[in-house]
Amino acid sequence: MKTEMTSKNPGLADLGWTAFFQSQISIDDLSLSLPVRVLAVHRGQLCVAGDGGETMIPSYLHDARSEEEYPTVGDWLLINRDTHRPDRVLQRTSLFKRRAPGTGRRLQLIAANIDTLFIVSSCNQDFNVARLERYLVLAREAGVTPVVVLTKADLTDEPEAYARAARALQRGLLVETVNALEPGDLAGIRAWCGSGQTVALMGSSGVGKSTLINTLTGARALATQAIRDDDDKGRHTTTARSLHRLEEGGWLIDTPGMRELQLTDTAAGVEEVFEDIVLLAKACRFSNCTHEAEPGCAVRAAIEAGTLPPERLARWRKLAAEEAFNTETLAERRARDRSFGKMVKSVLKRKERTRF
Template sequence: MSKSLISRRPVFRRGVSSSGQEKPAAAESPLRKLGWKPFFQQQLSLDELNDCVPVKVMAVHRSQIEVTGEAGDEVVLVHGPLFDDASERPTVGDWLLLERASRKPLRRLERSSLFKRMAPGARQAQLIAANVDNVLIVSSCNHDFNLSRVERYLALVKEAGCRACLVLTKADLDQNHDSYRTALKGHRDLPVVLVNALDAESVAPLREYCRSGETLALLGSSGVGKSTLLNSLAGAELAATGGIREDDSKGRHTTRHRALYAIPDGGLLLDSPGMRELRLADVQDGLAATFADISALAAKCRFADCAHESEPGCAVQAAIESDTLDERRLRNWRKLEREVRRNTRTLAESRADDKALGQMYRSVQSHARARKSGEE
């Protein structure tokens, strides 16, 4: 087992005793450092408070998951009812309740946020992470920068209700920073930070997103510098790093699986493999929030069923003609809306098929038990 995922060294804060002398304050609870909040505490029954202990999922592997809590790091085997349903099984960032004596996982607590995507080439959702507070959408100042992809990530983040910041890495390799700021003029409410991920001073403005007790996720494609950025924020080599191909700026995979890392100043950082394909589903609210300006313009169109193409009195087309709305943004909104509708319908059909199959299995088992009982 690797070394502890959270520091066990007490953290002292200075206080003042009744005699006027400074005294060390009590160490911060390990659970609080891991993100334990009243939202999770309130989900526990009195019996669970006595008989169970909460642990946080730090990494997920094929046959086991790594968790940590007040007792330190543990390994939980992936078997039993908690892991039967792929769409409900624990993912990185989840809180589990373990039976105090046996260390058996009993249940997963309700999530405060959840990131998921359509699994590549499948009709099922793939879980990315749970209980994330803040997200750094990481791109880079080279061929990788793609505003339509940034909007795709934004829809996912806004659906989860997390605070987002766009980080453009490799800023030291491209001095034409104004071109990126101009491209982002349609996202004035999105904080943008340009950094050299190898420079700790350069990434300092990002530390406000990883305070003690909060979980920060880094999302982006391969080779944009997520692992390098994670290491700079943590002040230690937590994740492996690699280079990019010079001809097309495409990245090499360095992170093999999603994992949470604790940093010395508090907070947890999520590093995840680069996602070349991020298919969206069930993010209608997030999509609406990402393209709220288009929705506001559409409300001003002369016709309620305006398709925003060549209809008279179209406020959306008028904004494009006046250069206050980028036509690319309208095209991307339409594309993502079609994708979300299609994938959401596919997921609903898949869930219905799974439910029907489960009912059939239970019916067959019930008949088999009844027949066996009759024979006895």
């Protein structure tokens, strides 16, 4: 059934349409299809906007062969002019993804075609360098500029101490400390919010993302809840990924607070965020150095010299191992498990024979 489009649309260019997307469609495509951008993802439906305005369309894509081929927030689609059903997802400039929470192997798309990622934390007990590093890995892998935004700067006497800790995570990292309730305090991050630009917010629950969005959009549409005094954490209120219009003319994609952010297919991002350790490892005497007790280990030497915190090495090891585990395909894992099972059976048979 055809769905009528409304007239709320700001135009393709304002939505972030560029020559990169234009180059993917032909005159024949436009005779049958309309380009639209995904504003929000709901169960079984997408809210999209294009030259015809906004509408709701089904999310089903008949020829999608993997999770990455399904549309997500920020995607550009071609939809049928008559039925408004999606025909295909245009190639993306960037894509954020993760393994879905739990023990399954399903891939979950977070957002697409992002120019800048605002990594939101707060100047209180929620500040966590390990969590920031996870978001930085996602941003670097996607080729998106990360900006760490530290909220609730007005609630601490030492906001710069939090900023220094964040800047120490990667050379040249952009860090802004703000009071999200004050519009004038956000001047430093508004430069990334101009017309045609798309920014995304990532951060755990209670760091003030909804307040930041409300101030940047000049609205009070998103619910917020008070901070609990006992642990400095707010109750999570955002339940679905969606795209919001910014006062400067750009677009902002919000994402729900992620309790379980598992990395996958991000080996390059891990290397870039932990570039200091990677460079040190190349100077080790042995190419397969485990950085434990081998002679000539440049990584251990840096720790002993006090130039590399041991906890940063531990975090690198954890993320690298997690990324490798999650990236391994189910077929590879089954093959490895079968090989291990055969080895165990062989050992048991040899032991059984030696008993007699």
